[in-house]
Amino acid sequence: MGNKQITVLGLGSMGQTLARLFLDKGYTVTVWNRTAGKADALAARGALAAGSAAEAVRASPVAVMCVYDYRAADAILAMEGVAAALDGRLLVQLTTGSPQDARDAEAWAHRQGASYLEGAIQAAPDQMGQPDTPILVSGAEVVFRAAEPLLGVLGGGIVYLGGKASAAAAMDLATLSTIYGTLLGFLHGARVAEHEGFDVAEYGRIVAGIMPTFAGFLQHEGGVIQSGDFAISQSPMRISIEATQRILQTAQQAGISTEFPAFAAGLFKRADAAGLGGEEVAALIKLLRS
Ligand SMILES: NC(=O)c1ccc[n+]([C@@H]2O[C@H](COP(=O)([O-])OP(=O)(O)OC[C@H]3O[C@@H](n4cnc5c(N)ncnc54)[C@H](OP(=O)(O)O)[C@@H]3O)[C@@H](O)[C@H]2O)c1
Structure with missing residues (x-):
């Protein structure tokens, strides 16, 4: 070659x-x-x-x-x-x-x-x-x-x-899942921003500023899943259970689309019901495995 x-x-x-x-x-x-x-x-x-x-x-x-x-x-x-x-x-x-x-x-x-x-x-x-x-x-x-x-x-x-020839395609799908999950959350946030009368471009700039920290957080959660140790290390599940409920309730009160927050809050509610509230947020993977 x-x-x-x-x-x-x-x-x-x-x-x-x-x-x-x-x-x-x-x-x-x-x-x-x-x-x-x-x-x-x-x-x-x-x-x-x-x-x-x-x-x-x-x-x-x-x-x-x-x-x-x-x-x-x-x-x-x-x-x-x-x-x-x-x-x-x-x-x-x-x-x-x-x-x-x-x-x-x-x-x-x-x-x-x-x-x-x-x-x-x-x-x-x-x-x-x-x-x-x-x-x-x-x-x-x-x-x-x-x-x-x-x-x-x-x-x-x-x-x-x-x-394995399939690995590149599989990892492409995995990373695209992150991108589309983030994109859906971003778009719901844009709806919140415009409903509240904010400059949506400014919202985009703020999100861009958060991304490097968020990327580090995701990397940490990947390590948690790989290790199998879900003891709280960065972000307790409880915070996300409450945050997603708050996002859902706010959407309901504002009369804007609840599709994205209902999905996210529903998953975290199930995590709560499964007794995962006292673990690291990455423990949600246990629901996805069942
Ligand atoms: N563009 C991006 O941002 C990007 C980023 C990452 C990955 N990719 C991947 O790269 C690949 C190509 O993307 P692209 O953006 O170059 O697409 P594109 O501009 O839409 O070009 C499509 C190409 O596929 C050919 N094609 C379509 N149907 C065909 C058929 N039945 N028989 C023979 N040739 C056919 C087209 O030939 P004609 O010219 O004759 O129509 C053209 O060469 C895709 O798999 C895409 O997912 C693209």
């Missing part, structure tokens, strides 16, 4: 960015996209536009794929000559998918004689190629180590999650 030749399949906003980053680092980049015109700007910068997906795969020892979803990815892999062209090559799948998608894709790639890595990009196109750009990667370690230099072109924040 030292010869700096790479193929990029899929030239949406992310795929175009990946191809550009490889070009900027002096790689010979072959590109292919279903809608051929999307290769034009890259060709003007020195990329080689292949006439078919199979031709693109044959051009380099490594093919990076980044398309909309696994249905799109499967459609490309099923195109004439692609499976045969992958024999002896590495397929790096950067299309977002589920753990099962990744397992199936790895098994399929191995059947074609290809090596396989799964990657989950956790950044927007404009954030790619930075020293801290987070990309989760999983798959056989020997394959990952050989591919590390080229993956490093896409971002300095590569996190290798081990030999």
Whole structure:
């Protein structure tokens, strides 16, 4: 993999960015996209536009794929000559998918004689190629180590999650769960802010200021769950039981949506009923396990 030749399949906003980053680092980049015109700007910068997906795969020892979803990815892999062209090559799948998608894709790639890595990009196109750009990667370690230099072109924040190809997709889902849980709480808070007549942009700035401390708190709670020791260390469950009830009651009194606080308060109420009130807040995981 030292010869700096790479193929990029899929030239949406992310795929175009990946191809550009490889070009900027002096790689010979072959590109292919279903809608051929999307290769034009890259060709003007020195990329080689292949006439078919199979031709693109044959051009380099490594093919990076980044398309909309696994249905799109499967459609490309099923195109004439692609499976045969992958024999002896590495397929790096950067299309977002589920753990099962990744397992199936790895098994399929191995059947074609290809090596396989799964990657989950956790950044927007404009954030790619930075020293801290987070990309989760999983798959056989020997394959990952050989591919590390080229993956490093896409971002300095590569996190290798081990030999199971599904790991990157699974961790992507886990971190997305944090993001969507936080987002829902943020949006409920925005509703509170606008109902109270606050400047919602100011609310956003205040939340941004809280985030580094909150991130440290979440990290601590992860350690608590892993250790299995739920003795109070930072935040007693009781505080969250009461806080979520207060948020719910305030929404009811204000006549604003109770959907988010009813869900959160309901979970903490169950934790209380289960006798977890005197434990660290992370003990809520015990409810989620049952
Ligand atoms: N953009 C982001 O912020 C971001 C961040 C993290 C991860 N990702 C992941 O990166 C992947 C690509 O995202 P993107 O933003 O580049 O998407 P996009 O701009 O919507 O591009 C979609 C790509 O998929 C191709 N495609 C869709 N359906 C197809 C089909 N049936 N057959 C062949 N090709 C098909 C499109 O080809 P055509 O041009 O022919 O339509 C295009 O190349 C996704 O899995 C996404 O979750 C994106």
